[in-house]
Amino acid sequence: MDILEHIMMRRSIRSYLDIEVEEEKITQLLQASMAAPTACNNQPWEFIVVNDKEILNKLRNKLTFGKYNAPLAIVVCGNMELAKGGYENYWVQDCSAAMENILLAASGLGLGSIWIGVYPLPSVIKPVREVLNIPEYVIPLGIAYVGYTDENKEPRTQYNEKRVYNQQYATTRKHRARPKNLKHL
Amino acid sequence: MDILEHIMMRRSIRSYLDIEVEEEKITQLLQASMAAPTACNNQPWEFIVVNDKEILNKLRNKLTFGKYNAPLAIVVCGNMELAKGGYENYWVQDCSAAMENILLAASGLGLGSIWIGVYPLPSVIKPVREVLNIPEYVIPLGIAYVGYTDENKEPRTQYNEKRVYNQQYATTRKHRARPKNLKHL
Numbered sequence: 001m002d003i004l005e006h007i008m009m010r011r012s013i014r015s016y017l018d019i020e021v022e023e024e025k026i027t028q029l030l031q032a033s034m035a036a037p038t039a040c041n042n043q044p045w046e047f048i049v050v051n052d053k054e055i056l057n058k059l060r061n062k063l064t065f066g067k068y069n070a071p072l073a074i075v076v077c078g079n080m081e082l083a084k085g086g087y088e089n090y091w092v093q094d095c096s097a098a099m100e101n102i103l104l105a106a107s108g109l110g111l112g113s114i115w116i117g118v119y120p121l122p123s124v125i126k127p128v129r130e131v132l133n134i135p136e137y138v139i140p141l142g143i144a145y146v147g148y149t150d151e152n153k154e155p156r157t158q159y160n161e162k163r164v165y166n167q168q169y170a171t172t173r174k175h176r177a178r179p180k181n182l183k184h185l
Numbered sequence: 186m187d188i189l190e191h192i193m194m195r196r197s198i199r200s201y202l203d204i205e206v207e208e209e210k211i212t213q214l215l216q217a218s219m220a221a222p223t224a225c226n227n228q229p230w231e232f233i234v235v236n237d238k239e240i241l242n243k244l245r246n247k248l249t250f251g252k253y254n255a256p257l258a259i260v261v262c263g264n265m266e267l268a269k270g271g272y273e274n275y276w277v278q279d280c281s282a283a284m285e286n287i288l289l290a291a292s293g294l295g296l297g298s299i300w301i302g303v304y305p306l307p308s309v310i311k312p313v314r315e316v317l318n319i320p321e322y323v324i325p326l327g328i329a330y331v332g333y334t335d336e337n338k339e340p341r342t343q344y345n346e347k348r349v350y351n352q353q354y355a356t357t358r359k360h361r362a363r364p365k366n367l368k369h370l
Contacts, residue, residue, distance in 0.1 A: 002293055003188050003191040003289055003290065003292065003293030004213060004216075004217055004290055004293050004294075006188045007217045007220050007286055007289065007290060008216075008217075008220050010220070010222070012222055027344075028189060030344060030349055031189075031193075031342040031344045032189055032192045032193075032342070034342055034343045034344045034345060034348070035192050035193050035195065035341065035342045035343060035344075036285065037195070037197055037285075037288065037299075037300050039302050041343075043343060043345075043348075045348060046348045046349075046350065046354075047348060047349050047350065048349075048350045048351075048352070048353065048354055049349060049350070049351055049352070050352055050353075051352075052352045055352055055353065077354075089305050089306065090302060092277050092278060092281070093277060093281040093284075093302070093304075093326070093327070096277070096278040096281030096282055096285070097281055097282070097284070097285040097300075099278075099282070100221065100222075100281070100282040100285040100286065101192055101285065101289075103222065104188055104192065104286075104289065105188065105189055105192060107188065108187055108188030108189050109189075114222075115222050115282075117224050117275060117278070119278075119370075120274050120370065121274065122369055122370055125370050131353075132353050132354055133353040133354045133355070134354045135354065138354065139370055141278070142278070156220065157216040157217070157219055157220045158219045158220060158226075158228060159212075159215060159216045159219045159220075160219060160228075163219070163228075163230060163231045163232060164215055164231075164232050164233075164234060165231065165232065165233045165234070166233075166234055167233070167234070167235055167236075167237045167240055168233065168235075168240065168316075168317050168318040169231075169233055169262075169317055169318045169319045169320065169323065170318070184307055185304075185305070185307055185310050185324055
């Protein structure tokens with residue numbers, strides 16, 4: 001199967017079989033993740049691999065939108081000590097690319113996955129910090145739940161040609177206000 | 186070749202052959218991009234496909250860190266009208282996953298690519314807006330330059346086991362200050 005098929009095959013999986021993910025596959029997921037591009041190759045990321053059932057349950061119980069029964073969680077974090085000096089502008093993008101690589105690699109390894117958003121909501125960041133003992137200078141971006149899937153989802157693209165512009169943006173709506181918090185951009 | 190190999194093969198390409206990227210491949214890149222996950226499947230993205238040489242040159246001339254000779258640029262944007270109501274917290278992550286999918290799909294299609302960062306620097310956003318006629322409520326996140334490559338780079342992972350923690354974060358440096366702009370997290 002080629003990479004385009006895998007990209008279409010990656011669907012958010014919310015039900016998993018009670019089978020552990022092999023250590024070798026966990027390492028492959030992390031290798032894929034750290035092969036992502038980062039601004040000036042800064043690599044501001046850190047990863048917490050959680051497959052201890054007790055800690056996973058603690059984590060799940062704290063997450064309103066992350067109660068799925070995956071046997072493995074990989075928490076993708078940005079380390080602000082690594083992302084200093086301008087790179088703090090890019091850690092979210094860098095870690096998002098790393099996260100997407102985990103999800104796609106999972107598909108390639110016969111696994112399902114789902115991206116649980118953590119950053120930028122303090123109400124989600126705080127409990128993840130507490131359960132996983134994450135220090136102040138490290139920020140959890142999101143959690144990849146991974147495991148053997150217990151649901152079948154068809155591959156799909158959500159291609160929508162209305163979202164594509166040719167050569168330049170074209171609109172009759174140029175004068176809509178931009179959100180207040182983005183006035184400077 | 187499997188998806189893990191493609192993930193490792195994706196390297197930032199800075200020199201391209203003078204060969205156009207076929208329309209069919211451009212569509213495949215966009216299909217791959219729009220197959221990325223987004224928060225609650227909000228899909229806040231829009232794409233500007235630029236392969237007109239004059240517009241590409243204008244764009245290149247304005248970009249200090251984007252002067253490479255790719256024959257195709259896909260500008261990944263977040264539309265703040267689409268990302269309203271809470272989703273404005275996630276558009277950067279959503280569009281970053283879409284961007285990473287373009288880069289990986291390019292590798293699968295025999296193409297090279299590089300991610301040119303635009304957001305969040307006003308000094309880069311502004312000229313991109315001007316050249317491509319992007320309205321205020323749409324923010325260019327980054328540009329994927331894509332083309333047939335004129336340089337050979339070996340596949341690699343940058344796997345670093347020091348960045349991986351088992352079950353919980355472990356550190357003796359818990360009390361480092363977090364950056365002032367992140368005090369609330």
